[in-house]
Amino acid sequence: MTTLVTGATGNTGRHVVAELLRKGERVRALTRDPEAAAEKLPPGVELVAGTHTEPDTMLAALGGASRLHITVTAGLAQVGPELVRRAVDAGVRRITVVWGGAVGPVEQAVAESGVEWTRLEPQEFMSNTLTWVDSIRADGEVREPYDFPSALVHEADIGAVAATALLEAGHSGRVYNLTGPRALTASERLRILSDALGREIAFTRITHEQAIERLVATGVPRADAEYVVGWYAAPTSDSTTVDDTVARVLGRPARTFEQWVAEHVDRFRDAALSR
Template sequence: MILVTGATGAVGGEVARLLAAEGPVRILARRPERVTVHGPDVEVVAGEYADREALDRALRGIDAVFLVTNSPKEPDDLRVATAARAAGVRHLVKLSMMAVEEPGADDFITRLQRGNEEAIRESGVPWTFVRPRTFMSNTLSWAKGIASDGVVRALYGDSPVACVDPRDVAAVAVAALTGTGHEGRAYAVSGPEPITAREQTAHLSEVLGRPLRFEQLPPDRAREALLAKYPRPVAEAFLESAERQRAGAKVAVVPTVEELTGRPARTFRTWAADHAESFTAADLGV
């Protein structure tokens, strides 16, 4: 059996859905009521990474784990890896980030994920790292501005990124979880093409059937908006990442999705069309 964490998020939820379609899956969730993957072969265990008793319950009889962590302070990767080794887990697939393998990336979040990967390596549990580029779903943060005045506001509208559909990241993770020969491998995962925020805005305009305008945020306004949502180290990490993107550090396209799943990575246009309701729902106040 496979244990999935992060199942209330974009990637973890899709991993759980794909696995549940093929057989039994167990989900560890801090808030079980938010889990949307259900079925006779889906078991949900309530618990947090800091609760070793809950971890032990969730890991009992588990062969492989899909691990998603996001705390900037807690040693959650180490906690899970330690418990997984004690439980005899044979494979841990961690959701990481592509910047980890890039020497020029040295922001707070990237350093944190590098440390998390190292903790898993040192745990003794066979591992696979799935390292995606920026998620296409990050553009959902534009929904309110699109609904209110038809404007997308973002930093550096002309800097391209080979962003990736979270569903494709999940498919790569499932291939690693259910296939053979993936232990000790790190998979960079990108979309099929680099695309700018202005180009994404144009695609959304066509998909939604309404005119949209892109407005580039000055760095000081972008910093202010980020600080209103995140702790300072995290906000500054996002700004550093944006500068790397502006310098062209995120344009590389890798064939991992097709190599591991047998089909090409989805385009942003496809992602936008499949998630149009998530933008129109904002018009209805949903």
């Protein structure tokens, strides 16, 4: 059987692809640019041009697929229910969906699809730490408005849980809150990064409005910027409390932030040191 993965080169999608291939499954990756995707994804994956925000481009990709992985992204809310309908009509019988931070039209359509489904609700991704790369490399500091704990999860664990739910029975109708094994504040994460880099990284507080304007300056719509910074200003209990779902589903401990840092530390080094 074939599994179609949307967002296949993204933060979580590429890990879903890798985990399915590791398990010996047939994987079809939906991508806007198959040639570029071939350089990012492991060998053995079938690459199909298209985008899940344009269901009309997915007819060929859905043909013969019995399982589907969806990552909810910007622009999917309006067309996502149509994507789900077409997938079911094409013969998809099991769906996993990584939510967009709330239960919206796509998540609801999956739950009402009539096929087996699992919704993954990861809290903060460890990969969000990569937004600090430029300031750490250039100035040796990180500037954030808040220092609350976050039970951030390794994106590879999200991919592994998705693959398990796609391949194994017993996950239908489940909603999985996904966290890492420890809640960490920004300053605690910086201490781990500092130790890995062998140099001190400063933590500088900025205002709530400065954080919003910083995102807007990168092209993020103001409403989205306000939502993101607001999430950090008032984190929910789900985002700060460790959940053992990853360990229960995978039968092993969730990956730690220290493991994530070991995999990515070179990206935080000074340009002169990383040549």
